[in-house]
Amino acid sequence: MATARLLRQLEAVDWDFPVGLPGTASGVHWYPGTFPAALPTTLIQAFSKSNDLVFDPYAGVGTTALEALRQGRRAIAVEKNPVAILAIATAASLVVLKSVKPGLEEYVLDNIEHVLGLGNDSTQGSLPLTHGHLLESTSNAIRDSLSPQIPLILNESIVGPPKWESLRVWIESSTLKEIRRLYEELIGNTDPDIFRLTGLTMLSAILRPASSQTQSWGHIADNVQPKAMVKKSAKSLCFNWLRRVRGMLRETHVVPHSESNSFRVEVCHHDWLSDAPPRTHIREKPCLLITSPPYANAIDYSTAQRLSFYLFGYSDEGIAAAVSTEIGARRKRFSSDSEEIWSTHLMMALENQLLLMDNDPVICVLLPHKNAGREFGSEAIQVVLKEHGFQVAFEIDRSIRQSRTRQSWTSIKRETLRVYRK
Numbered sequence: 001m002a003t004a005r006l007l008r009q010l011e012a013v014d015w016d017f018p019v020g021l022p023g024t025a026s027g028v029h030w031y032p033g034t035f036p037a038a039l040p041t042t043l044i045q046a047f048s049k050s051n052d053l054v055f056d057p058y059a060g061v062g063t064t065a066l067e068a069l070r071q072g073r074r075a076i077a078v079e080k081n082p083v084a085i086l087a088i089a090t091a092a093s094l095v096v097l098k099s100v101k102p103g104l105e106e107y108v109l110d111n112i113e114h115v116l117g118l119g120n121d122s123t124q125g126s127l128p129l130t131h132g133h134l135l136e137s138t139s140n141a142i143r144d145s146l147s148p149q150i151p152l153i154l155n156e157s158i159v160g161p162p163k164w165e166s167l168r169v170w171i172e173s174s175t176l177k178e179i180r181r182l183y184e185e186l187i188g189n190t191d192p193d194i195f196r197l198t199g200l201t202m203l204s205a206i207l208r209p210a211s212s213q214t215q216s217w218g219h220i221a222d223n224v225q226p227k228a229m230v231k232k233s234a235k236s237l238c239f240n241w242l243r244r245v246r247g248m249l250r251e252t253h254v255v256p257h258s259e260s261n262s263f264r265v266e267v268c269h270h271d272w273l274s275d276a277p278p279r280t281h282i283r284e285k286p287c288l289l290i291t292s293p294p295y296a297n298a299i300d301y302s303t304a305q306r307l308s309f310y311l312f313g314y315s316d317e318g319i320a321a322a323v324s325t326e327i328g329a330r331r332k333r334f335s336s337d338s339e340e341i342w343s344t345h346l347m348m349a350l351e352n353q354l355l356l357m358d359n360d361p362v363i364c365v366l367l368p369h370k371n372a373g374r375e376f377g378s379e380a381i382q383v384v385l386k387e388h389g390f391q392v393a394f395e396i397d398r399s400i401r402q403s404r405t406r407q408s409w410t411s412i413k414r415e416t417l418r419v420y421r422k
Contacts, residue, residue, distance in 0.1 A: 023253030027061035029087035055286035062088035072255035082157035160313030206237035207307035272349035292366035296342035297333035343376035369414035
């Protein structure tokens with residue numbers, strides 16, 4: 001129950017979160033339209049307990065899932081964007097490793113640094129690369145805690161060899177040659193799959209800063225190619241990524257997890273517009289849903305990640321096909337009924353998402369404020385939840401921090417958080 005005391009506590013929270021909460025995690029890959037980790041952290045603390053199952057059907061780079069994991073909950077993260085899938089799986093794996101045995105997450109990063117020759121003896125981590133028991137501990141922790149297994153995630157996200165010629169118009173030739181060499185060394189020399197997964201996520205994450213199009217990710221999304229090529233150091237970008245992820249993990253407060261043979265997180269590739277349900281391996285039903293559905297006409301997530309799509313083997317036609325199935329994609333804004341279609345898709349998706357939930361769940365949804373002109377989505381969600389017996393238990397508006405969302409061009413400046421209960 002949402003008690004009067006709990007509601008008073010939620011009312012007292014500054015949901016703009018001008019200062020981040022200490023100990024929260026952050027994603028390992030840039031992504032447009034993210035919300036601050038403090039938001040799901042607060043909701044997870046309020047509406048779940050240890051070992052509960054938390055569900056995010058529009059997971060992005062896994063902000064909700066990471067906060068659930070580090071607080072001793074379990075998580076199901078559903079996404080259709082292959083870039084996000086790899087990023088979630090990587091970040092979740094590293095957080096899980098730290099929760100099982102602190103130091104294993106450093107071991108994974110040390111191996112990538114060693115294989116790719118990104119550091120030297122003085123900059124290597126504290127764990128020796130040759131210790132077989134560390135490799136075994138890492139493999140066992142991933143096998144027991146991550147469902148489905150990483151090979152499936154890799155197979156679903158990587159559709160073919162990189163489209164190097166497509167990347168050539170964005171990245172200076174010697175920089176691209178260096179990235180290609182790192183890619184080939186990574187694919188040929190990393191085992192088990194956790195190392196390959198993490199390395200691919202790293203290479204994907206550095207493509208945008210390696211690009212000669214430096215104005216914004218929006219220019220890449222809109223296919224505005226650079227006017228002049230600028231040489232960058234791919235090795236330096238990788239080294240900086242490793243340093244940042246190490247720093248993030250060291251600052252992340254994680255509840256220790258000692259149980260064996262107990263999954264902690266499932267990362268599921270799924271399109272909510274398809275007729276089939278998500279292919280999950282979890283029989284238990286989540287008790288808490290926390291998500292922010294894609295906003296109508298705001299972001300094309302696939303074209304924003306154009307360079308990573310090329311790295312994962314997608315052609316321009318494949319990227320266009322991915323955009324066509326994005327709920328509320330920005331490229332659909334020219335249609336006069338784009339917002340009505342968006343709201344209909346949200347309703348269809350929500351009906352399917354509720355089938356996966358517990359009988360008495362808490363549903364937390366973040367949507368554009370009514371003044372943003374996208375009221376169709378909020379109304380559609382309200383209709384579906386009311387039909388299923390839900391009522392609004394808590395509602396509050398918050399400001400969108402542009403530095404957080406990386407979408408300063410958007411007209412959406414405020415959001416509304418609603419918590420529904422039966």
